[in-house]
Amino acid sequence: MSLADPDRPASGPVPPEAGADEGWQHLHPLTPLLRGGFVLLAVGYWLVSQGFDAILRGGGLGDSGGDPQADQVFAHPALFGLGAIAIVLAIGAVSWLSWRFARFRIGSGQVELRSGVLLRQHRQVPLERVQAVEISRPLLARAFGLAQVVVQSAGGRGAHLTVSYLALARAQAVRDELLALAGRSDERARVRRPDGIPAQPPAPGRAGSFLVADDRSPEERPVLAVPNGRLFVATLLHTSTLVLGLLVVVGSTAAGFGALGALTGLVPVVFGIGSNRVRELLKHGNFSVADLPDSLRVRHGFTDLRTTTVPLHRVQALEVHQPLWWRPFRWWRVRVNVAGIHDEHGAREETTVLPVGTFDDVLTLLTLIDARLDPAEVRTAATGAGGEPGWTAAGARSRLLDPLSWRRNGYAASADSVLIRRGRLHRWATITPHARIQSLTLHQGILDRWLGLASVALVSTPGPVRPGIEHLVVEEAERLVREEAARSRVARRPRDASCEADADPVD
Amino acid sequence: MSEAPPTIPDAAHVTLFGGGPPWHPVSASLATLRLITLGLVLGPVAIAGAVLAVLVSPWFAVALGAVAVAAAWSAWVVVRQVSATTWVELDEELVIRRGRLFRTLVSIPYGRLQYVDIQSGPLSRAFGLASVEIHTASPESGGVIPGLPVAEAEALRARLAARGEAQRAGL
Numbered sequence: 001m002s003l004a005d006p007d008r009p010a011s012g013p014v015p016p017e018a019g020a021d022e023g024w025q026h027l028h029p030l031t032p033l034l035r036g037g038f039v040l041l042a043v044g045y046w047l048v049s050q051g052f053d054a055i056l057r058g059g060g061l062g063d064s065g066g067d068p069q070a071d072q073v074f075a076h077p078a079l080f081g082l083g084a085i086a087i088v089l090a091i092g093a094v095s096w097l098s099w100r101f102a103r104f105r106i107g108s109g110q111v112e113l114r115s116g117v118l119l120r121q122h123r124q125v126p127l128e129r130v131q132a133v134e135i136s137r138p139l140l141a142r143a144f145g146l147a148q149v150v151v152q153s154a155g156g157r158g159a160h161l162t163v164s165y166l167a168l169a170r171a172q173a174v175r176d177e178l179l180a181l182a183g184r185s186d187e188r189a190r191v192r193r194p195d196g197i198p199a200q201p202p203a204p205g206r207a208g209s210f211l212v213a214d215d216r217s218p219e220e221r222p223v224l225a226v227p228n229g230r231l232f233v234a235t236l237l238h239t240s241t242l243v244l245g246l247l248v249v250v251g252s253t254a255a256g257f258g259a260l261g262a263l264t265g266l267v268p269v270v271f272g273i274g275s276n277r278v279r280e281l282l283k284h285g286n287f288s289v290a291d292l293p294d295s296l297r298v299r300h301g302f303t304d305l306r307t308t309t310v311p312l313h314r315v316q317a318l319e320v321h322q323p324l325w326w327r328p329f330r331w332w333r334v335r336v337n338v339a340g341i342h343d344e345h346g347a348r349e350e351t352t353v354l355p356v357g358t359f360d361d362v363l364t365l366l367t368l369i370d371a372r373l374d375p376a377e378v379r380t381a382a383t384g385a386g387g388e389p390g391w392t393a394a395g396a397r398s399r400l401l402d403p404l405s406w407r408r409n410g411y412a413a414s415a416d417s418v419l420i421r422r423g424r425l426h427r428w429a430t431i432t433p434h435a436r437i438q439s440l441t442l443h444q445g446i447l448d449r450w451l452g453l454a455s456v457a458l459v460s461t462p463g464p465v466r467p468g469i470e471h472l473v474v475e476e477a478e479r480l481v482r483e484e485a486a487r488s489r490v491a492r493r494p495r496d497a498s499c500e501a502d503a504d505p506v507d
Numbered sequence: 508m509s510e511a512p513p514t515i516p517d518a519a520h521v522t523l524f525g526g527g528p529p530w531h532p533v534s535a536s537l538a539t540l541r542l543i544t545l546g547l548v549l550g551p552v553a554i555a556g557a558v559l560a561v562l563v564s565p566w567f568a569v570a571l572g573a574v575a576v577a578a579a580w581s582a583w584v585v586v587r588q589v590s591a592t593t594w595v596e597l598d599e600e601l602v603i604r605r606g607r608l609f610r611t612l613v614s615i616p617y618g619r620l621q622y623v624d625i626q627s628g629p630l631s632r633a634f635g636l637a638s639v640e641i642h643t644a645s646p647e648s649g650g651v652i653p654g655l656p657v658a659e660a661e662a663l664r665a666r667l668a669a670r671g672e673a674q675r676a677g678l
Contacts, residue, residue: 339644435676438615438619438643438644438645439613439614439615439616439619439643439645439649439650440613440614441611441612441613441614442523442610442611442612442613442614443609443610443611443612444523444609444610444611445608445609446608446609449608449610454523454610459643459645459647460645461644461645462645462646462647474523477523478521478522478523481521481612481614482520482521485521485599485600485614485616488616489599489600489616492616492618492674492676
C-alpha cells in the first residue's frame with residue numbers, strides 16, 4: 001500500500017489481495033481506449049460538434065436566433081470548456097482505474113485474470129485444462145498493433161479466458177508460454193511425426209504490415225494458403241445463392257419485368273443470404289496453415305485476424321466434403337473435431353482447417369494431421385463410386401431410402417481408422433481413428449425395421465464432424481459395431497501401457 | 508444384493524435384438540411406475556372429458572373414447588418398452604439396448620466414462636428404483652439405464668467407476 005516497498009513499481013491503489021500479487025502483469029495501456037473506444041469517440045465527436053455548432057451559429061449572427069441552448073453555451077464558453085474537460089478527465093480516470101485493476105498472470109499451474117473496479121472478477125483456468133490458445137486481432141486493435149490472447153479450456157461454456165489487449169509481440173510470447181506449459185502438463189500421447197521434415201527457414205513475414213498475419217514464430221513451416229479469389233468463388237457457389245439466382249432469373253423471364261415488384265419481396269432473403277456469405281468470406285479470408293512440431297497453426301480472417309493453434313493429438317475426427325457445385329473445380333473442404341473446442345456460437349472457426357482447396361491440399365493436410373493415413377485410401381473414400389475391395393457398402397436394400405448414393409455409402413476400416421463415405425452429388429468422407437471413438441451407437445427406426453436396415457454412429461466429441469453410416473443391412477451394422485468395438489479396444493490400449501509400442505511402426 | 512461378479516469373458520455377440528450375452532432386464536416395477544405416471548397425466552384429461560360430456564354435450568364422450576384409446580396404446584407401448592430395455596457388462600464395454608419402435612443400442616467403453624449419475628425422483632424412490640446415467644466426453648454418446656433397484660444401481664456405479672479408472676484412456 002505504501003511506497004515503502006521499493007521493488008514494487010508505483011503500487012498506487014490497493015492491490016486486491018496483498019501477498020498474492022507476484023507475477024501479475026498489466027495489459028497494454030491502450031486497452032481501455034480500445035474497449036470503450038467507440039463510446040469515447042462518440043462522446044468526443046458529440047462534444048466537438050455541439051461546441052462548433054454553437055460557436056458557428058453564435059459567431060455568424062451575433063445573436064443566435066433565439067436558441068436558448070446555443071445562447072447559453074455561447075454565453076459561457078468557459079463553462080462549456082470546463083464541462084468537456086471534466087468529462088474527459090472522468091473518462092480518463094475510469095480508464096486508468098480499469099487498467100490498474102485488470103491484470104493477469106501465468107503460474108502455479110494456472111492462468112488467472114482479474115478485472116473490474118467495482119465488480120471484481122477473478123477467472124482461473126488450470127493449465128492442464130487448456131485446450132487451445134488463439135491470438136485474435138480485431139480491426140481496431142490491429143490499427144494500434146495490439147492483439148488479444150484467447151485461452152480455450154475444457155470447462156465448457158464460459159470457461160474461456162480472454163487477455164485483451166497486449167502488444168502483438170507480447171501476445172505471441174504469452175501464447176507460446178501457455179502452449180509450452182499446457183503441453184508439458186498434457187500426458188503427451190502424441191501423434192508421432194515422421195522426422196526429417198527439413199525445418200525450413202520461416203517465411204519472411206512482412207512484419208508490421210497492417211493486413212498480413214505478422215506473428216509467425218521461427219519454428220513454423222508454411223504448408224498452404226488459400227487464395228482469396230478461389231475463396232470468393234467457392235463461397236458464392238453455395239446452394240442458397242444458386243437457388244436464389246435461379247429464382248430471380250426464372251421469375252424475371254417468366255413474368256417479364258412486371259415481376260420486379262414481386263422481387264422486392266425477396267430483399268430480406270437476399271440480405272440474409274448475402275450477409276451469411278459475406279460472414280463466411282470474412283471469416284475464412286487470408287487463410288493459411290503452418291506446421292509446428294506437434295500442432296497446426298491456422299490463420300484466417302479479413303478484418304478480425306485470428307491465429308489458432310490446433311494440437312494434433314486432440315484431433316478426434318476429420319471430414320472431407322465437396323458440394324456438388326465445387327465438383328467442376330475439384331475443390332474440397334476439410335473440417336475437424338478437436339477435443340474441448342465446443343460449438344459455442346454456431347460453427348466455431350477453429351474447426352475448419354481448409355475452407356476450400358484442391359485434393360492435393362487435402363492430402364497434404366491430412367497426412368500432417370495423421371501420418372498413418374494412406375492417400376490412396378483417402379482418395380477412394382472421397383471420390384470412389386462403390387465396389388472397391390475392402391469397402392462395405394450400404395447396398396441395394398437401402399435403395400428406397402438413398403436412391404442415388406446406395407452404392408457409394410459405405411465404410412472401410414484401415415489399420416488405424418475407419419473411413420466412411422456418403423453422398424453421390426454432394427460428397428462427404430469422414431476419417432475417425434479407432435482410438436478416438438467415444439462410443440458406438442446402433443439405431444433402427446420403423447422404416448429401417450421394415451427394410452431390415454440399421455444405422456451406426458461412431459460417436460466423436462462435439463464438433464462439426466459426425467461420423468456415422470446410415471442404412472446398413474442389420475447384420476452388417478451389428479458386425480461393424482462388434483468389430484469396431486474390438487478394434488478401438490486394441491487401439492486405446494498402447495497409449496497408457498507404453499509409448500514405445502506407439503513409436504516404432506511408421507511404415 | 509447382487510454382488511455377483513458380472514464380467515462376461517465372452518467378447519460377445521452383441522445384436523440389436525435377441526440373446527447372445529446374458530442381457531440383464533431392468534426391474535419390472537418400472538412398467539408399473541411409468542403406468543402410474545401415464546395415469547397421472549391422462550387421468551385429469553379423462554375426468555375433464557367425462558364432466559364435459561355430462562354437463563355440456565354428449566359429443567365429449569367421443570373425446571373421452573379417444574383418450575381411452577390413446578391410454579391403452581401408450582400403456583401397451585410402455586410395457587413393451589420396459590421389457591425391451593436390457594443391458595450387459597462386457598469385458599471393456601457397457602452395452603445398453605432400448606426401445607421397440609425406435610430401437611437403439613449403445614456400446615460405451617469403460618475407458619471413456621467421464622462420470623456416472625444416479626437419479627431417482629420421488630415416485631421412483633417410492634418404488635425403490637433409480638436410473639443410472641453414463642456420461643462420456645460427448646453429450647450424445649452417453650447412455651441411461653432406467654429402473655434399476657437402488658442397491659443394484661449403486662453397485663453398478665461403483666463397478667463402472669472402478670473399471671473406468673482401470674481402463675482410462677486419454678482423449
